[in-house]
Amino acid sequence: MDNNVIVSELENIVGEKYVSDTPEITYLYHYDFVTAEPEGKCDIAIMPNSAEEVQDIIRIANQYKIPVVPWVSGINFGSTATPRKGGIVVDLRRLNRVLEVNEDDMYAVVEGGITWADLKGYLATHNHGLKAGITFSPPGTGVVASCLCYGMFNLGMIGGTGAEFLNGMEVVLGSGDLVKVGSCSVSNYWYGRQPLPDLAGLFIGWEGSTGIVTKAAIKLWPILPFNTMMIANSDTADKMIPVLLKLSKAGLGITDLVVNSYGWFQSGQGTHENNAIDALGTDMPECVSMISTQAYTEKQKEAQNDAIATICEEGGLKIFARVEQDVLNNMLPQQAWGCWNYSRGGGGQWIGSYCSTRHILDYYHIARKVAVKHGKIPQFYSRIMFGGHYCVARTNINFNKNDSEDIDKARTILKEIHDEVSSIDGVVMYKAPEWAAKHNREKTFPATKELIKKIKKVLDPNNIMNPKPGIED
Secondary structure (H helix, E strand, C coil): CCHHHHHHHHHHHHCHHHEECCHHHHHHHCCCCCCCCCCCCCCEEECCCCHHHHHHHHHHHHHHCCCEEEECCCCCCCCCCCCCCCCEEEECCCCCCEEEEECCCCEEEEECCCEHHHHHHHHHHHCCCEECCCCCCCCCCEHHHHHHCCCCCCCHHHHCCHHHHEEEEEEEECCCCEEEECHHHCCCCCCCCCCCCCHHHHCCCCCCCCEEEEEEEEECEECCCEEEEEEEEECCHHHHHHHHHHHHCCCCCEEEEEEEEHHHHHHHCCCCHHHHHHHCCCCCCCEEEEEEEEECCHHHHHHHHHHHHHHHHHCCCEEEEEECHHHHHCCCCCCCCHHHHCCCCEEEEEEEEEECHHHHHHHHHHHHHHHHHCCCCCEEEEEEEHHHCEEEEEEEEEEECCCHHHHHHHHHHHHHHHHHHCCCCCCEEECCCHHHHHHHHHHCCHHHHHHHHHHHHHHCCCCCECCCCCCCC
16 A cells, blocks of 8 residues: 555545644554553544545545544544554544534434534533533543444433434445435434434444444433432442332433442542452442432422432432532533543453343442452443333453553453353443454344345445454455
């Protein structure tokens, strides 16, 4: 591959300022910020400013059979946007505009590189009376990317995963063609994917291997007058989880239902791992839950919260704090850098799954046992989704990115957890490191696996879109 020729052609598309093959620039795209995956290799980085420019880039990539990896922030677990076969990284951060807010149907049409800070700031500035779901990730992470990867928002109890927040999309396929899916494909409205053939699944969960989303409509939600977060703790997960599952089915205006193990708080506070291990078995609470509600009247709010408190107390949980509306309405996406940076070298990776709510405790106990055996404190997290219809369960392990032994230990723990929890029926890994994603593929129903290959071939005939070694070879 003659980089000089290709860079020259790419400069004709976006301008010299927005394309580079210099090592000091391409280095920024070769790794995931926190993940313990092997590093990749970026040959050329480019920043388009329109869907048409993305199309032109894809056409050149097809001409030279160069891999293409879409990229927004590089802050993703599992290295899903790390270029494994070199080629062009398409940095979408210039495509960060809000194009429309429809207050009646409650959605925003945004470009593919928009971040949570961009969207949150726009909605706050223009005062539409609507809010977006936000994530437990830094404000600089991508909105559309999170939706496409089944990310979880603080409105997950009413809205489901980020994928269910997507109304429709404009996408540049691996072939270079531009398509629209959803109601926007037959009208000027982006209100949903019904009643048409739902083609959004051609791009959701594919990690950019079928196309690059240049526009998307994201569901928004009304800002109600009263919002409360009740924070409860328990000395055991065995007490906590059944109570949360009961709450998810109680119809109490709950918008978000999350449980974290003590390990997350230890990490955020910068407590040394050894001290945290020592704390296990003391009177420290093992789990903390955040139960968020919204209401139209104060009387409704108090009735909801009284019922939540009753259910918690009956199950042996203690509510020790309440956070009220002003704080919640002004929340940014969670700035979680401290969970990895304090005194431990800035590394962290999870092995996470979507699964049946029946198996949260099974996952928790397996992950805790494996992590503590290796001298690491487990950072367990579970979110009850879509009114209790399913959940996410995952465990993060910290490591020092400058310590190869610590990285190897983290990988060993995660692989052991993966191997053990994979025996639980219904556990499906998401944002998975490549070794775990391979397991997903091996478990897939054979005819479904063949269908996936056929779809990929149609949408990306030259296999240039985010290819992974050992998958399409």
